[in-house]
Amino acid sequence: MSGLLAILLPIAGLFFASSAAAQEADGERLFRQRCAACHNVKPGQNKMGPQLLGVIGRTAGSVEGANYSDAMQSSGITWDRQSLDTFLAAPSQMMRGTRMTVSVPNAAQRAAIIDYLESQSPD
Numbered sequence: 825m826s827g828l829l830a831i832l833l834p835i836a837g838l839f840f841a842s843s844a845a846a847q848e849a850d851g852e853r854l855f856r857q858r859c860a861a862c863h864n865v866k867p868g869q870n871k872m873g874p875q876l877l878g879v880i881g882r883t884a885g886s887v888e889g890a891n892y893s894d895a896m897q898s899s900g901i902t903w904d905r906q907s908l909d910t911f912l913a914a915p916s917q918m919m920r921g922t923r924m925t926v927s928v929p930n931a932a933q934r935a936a937i938i939d940y941l942e943s944q945s946p947d
């Protein structure tokens with residue numbers, strides 16, 4: 825039995841290590857699939873939506889040259905994990921009149937995307 829455990833434990837370790845890596849990659853992949861059509865994470869590169877580099881800690885509607893709704897510009901929000909989570913779950917429910925209509929109903933996917941955004945900060 826202990827011989828079997830000696831074989832199984834390292835395999836379980838590998839499994840958990842690789843699923844943690846997959847989890848990290850997930851946020852980036854989700855961002856590419858769900859957000860990147862309209863958002864970049866590079867400074868100064870706005871698409872239909874503002875660039876999202878360093879969005880956590882940023883005042884909503886504050887990117888120079890981005891095409892914002894009045895709702896976004898006057899929202900008074902400073903983005904943090906909680907407000908991003910609420911916004912991404914149902915943008916127009918949180919902010920009536922926003923032009924961002926894409927939602928992410930799945931909480932785990934929102935968390936992964938927010939982790940990814942948190943990892944993308946200007947240095």
Ligand code: HEC
Pocket residue numbers: 855858859860861862863872873874876879883884885886887891892893894895896897903908912921922923924925926927928937
């Ligand atoms: C179809 C285009 C489109 C897609 C796809 C999209 N967005 Fe947006 N997003 C916008 C637009 C347009 C705005 C500006 C909204 C406004 O001003 O009301 C915006 C605004 C935002 C803001 C506020 C930024 C700021 O500077 O205040 C965040 C955060 C955001 N989007 C996150 C995301 C995330 C995360 C995804 C992927 C899950 C995503 N968006 C997908 C178009 C999009």
